[in-house]
Amino acid sequence: MNRSFVKTILFCFIASALITACKKEDDTENEVITTVVVQLKSTDGSIDRRFTWNDPDGDGGLPPTVEDIILARNKEYDAQVYFYDRSKSPEVNVTPEIERESDDHLLVYRINGALQLTITPTDADTKGRPFRLKTRWTTKGASTGSVLITLRHNPNKLLSNPDETGSVDAEVEFPVRIQ
């Protein structure tokens, strides 16, 4: 227990601090959903379109660009929602992971305005509970409004209405026109 001991400790300490210090690699894991795409295929196969909600520069900065969803009257569409992280290059498609963890996710659709549209699920999670990544959109007369799509994380699917449980991973609103 003398000065050389203290020096040794000091040396080790500084060395370890500097070694950890010099690692500049960034191994944080920061997923950002910047882009939501709704693919709508009419059941008769005549229409197949993708509508995009896009905010590649993340929160704030430039406002997101949103495409209007345009639907034909009295038609049925098979819809699927895709999620991307376009802040990274190449872009990351987050959808397969959400599908894999379907038990922990839930999509919620809210129709605003006088839109003559009904949305019904066509899928379920691995336990047969709601998931709603894939849905069927049925249109009636010409009308306008919007659809708010919310991706919820860790919802309580045991409840009769799990739509307001868990926390929000993504929430985007598409203007919709049926013509």
Next chain:
Amino acid sequence: MIAQIVRVWGAVSLVFSSSLWLGAQHCDIPLRGMVWDADTGEPLAFAAVRVIGTHRGALTDETGAFLIPDLCEDSLYTVVVSHIACEHERQVIRLLENQVFHFYLRHHVLKEVVVQAQAAAPMPIQALETLSGESLAPRQSLPLGEALRDLAGVSVLNTGTTIAKPVIHGLHSNRIVIVAHGVPLEGQQWGAEHAPEIDPFSAQRISVVKGAAGVRYGIGAMAGAIVVEPASLRQQPGMSGWLYGGLHSNGWSGVLAGSADWKASRRALALRLQGSVKRSGNLRAPDYWLGNTGLAEMNFAITAEGKTGAWRHETVISRFSQRIGILQAAHVGNLTDLRRAIESQSPLNNDNRFTFDIGRPFQRIHHYMVRHRASRSLAEKWKCSTQYALQFNRREEYDIVRRTDNLSTKPQQRFRIWTHMLDVALKHLPISHWEGGLGAQLLYQYNLVGRGGLIPDYQSWGASLWWLERWRHFPKPWEVELGLRADYRRTAAKTTGAFYNVDTTVHFGGVSANLGVARLFGAYMRLMLHTGYAWRPPHVNELFARGVHHGAATYEEGRPDLKAERSWNTHLSAQYRRQRIQATLTLFSNRVKNFIYLDPQRTFVLTSRGAFPAYFYTQADAVLSGVDVSLSLPLIGALHIEGHASLLRAYRFLSDSAEGPSPRDWLPLMPADRFQYGLSWSKPESSASQTPSTLVRILATTTLRQTRIPASGLLSNAPPAFTLWSAEIAHAFRAKKSRQRYLEAGLMVRNLTNVRYREYLNFFRFFTDEPGTNISIWSKWHF
């Protein structure tokens, strides 16, 4: 001045000690001894040694020796040793024949900028609150902020139960300075959810200096400073130390801590090893468990002191590491989630059970510090001291992520900051009754945030010059302190791979100054007037932040053209101390020019998680003023009545462009008025001692509803008033013969009546109640 106060204390102890020495028999024994300079290890000539209550005294000769004849054998005496250049030393001794007593005096020149933790210690001309001894011991196992909660003028900014930041007179984070081991703490203080990386076990005393203290502690000390002072290392050869064990019922947490000092018998080498370990599980509110509020902490510090030639060296190495769980229920994805959480009476998505496990979200923090100080005396009255400190702080934040698989083990945010500080100081002993010093400081800081961070990476360079002088001329009742400091800061901020690009360099310069005047009226009353000017440059987050602040569900954006904040802080403080009566009244007014705050906009920012209310950093002049009162009056015997009050009014002036009938608005998140009242009973350990051996205290704390809140903004909802009861019992068990070894033990109950309440200064008040009853037991064995 100090000498007069010593006299007052002497008079107090005379009252107590008179009964003891009257009963002794052989009263022809001399008291022999030596007085040493604790800093240089050299004998001190012309030190005054007085035996309280006997009207006897002597001066030391050139060899530091003294002799006071005809005292009584086997009696307890209180000896006060004073020297013009040193702090007085006061010791109780048991006089036996053929003994030589050694007294070690410390210089009190050490009130310099930052270099010495003792800076604020010897009664500065500034309002001061301290925590030490039996008030500190039961609180050492709490986070620093919580430990200081009961001091007048101090409150706590919480993010849940696990993250606590101390607040002085309404200001916190970058507006106060925290000094540990003589080094200002440099981490990520800007964040409200970034608690200070301080182990309260490293302290023997924690002082809260109230008022502008920029000259002593540097940039940012606008509202004050918190000085964590470790005990001095052992002066006499041998070993000593303490062991601490504690348990808290709420969270079933356990704490172990210890410290061992060793001093070589011949050489000037002294060493201390100190460490602490804490582990806690989920806390419990009166009605439910608070899911994921566990904590794990491990800290250590090594201190070594030695001499080579004329130089005196002191090295400190410390490591602080912590893993803290953050209430799961507080995780909200967007504004809708937050609204739902606010509307719900009980927490949503709460993991309502007890566990020691800490899951996401949690924070993992490491703070390392190496500090070396070398000092030597240059001439008869001058001393030179240099200090280099390196701090490395790594903060990792693990959020709840969308991925639920176990692949995600990585943090979502990582901050790493390196801070180098070099201090050089020249201090002098009184020259025509002025004593003080001047010095310079250089700083280099590198902060690496990486992608995805709320703030860009930055590098800072800083330089400071300071000069501090204090006048006192015994026995004149006046005392004056003057200080001046100039700082320069250059910061280069650059984003790497983030969404937006920042590549800017900003420069800030500023002057800090302070003037303090104290006057003693009679023997009991001390009046202090302190006025200080302090400043701080806007922090990188205030300039360049951009992103969603998750806990608050707000979108925050910095403004690159912010100006420096400048504060003019004036305190008037009156202290009355007469035997067992103690009263302190402090009035303060802090005018801050260009006060930076988050201003709610009337717009929302659309993100992929929905719309968030926008808050932009902006600045306006602000005024924070208030009153602190502390009172302790004897009732019957050893029973005292105690009262404390902390009142604060804080508002900002609205800019011309803002509409609204009032030209000013309240500042958000300011502590509500708080009153504490209760009874304490303390039995002094012996007639001569100031430290009680038994302490019993019951205290109620009433916190009013904060009604002075800004008209707009999310935070416009303050919880109702509440009253908490707490009880404390502490006792020191001493072996009759040994003054060194003793056992302290105690019991502390917080929130005695299990009240359901929410604190306005807690960001998580939207989600859960505060914790319920917590019974703590602790013991500390000094050896």
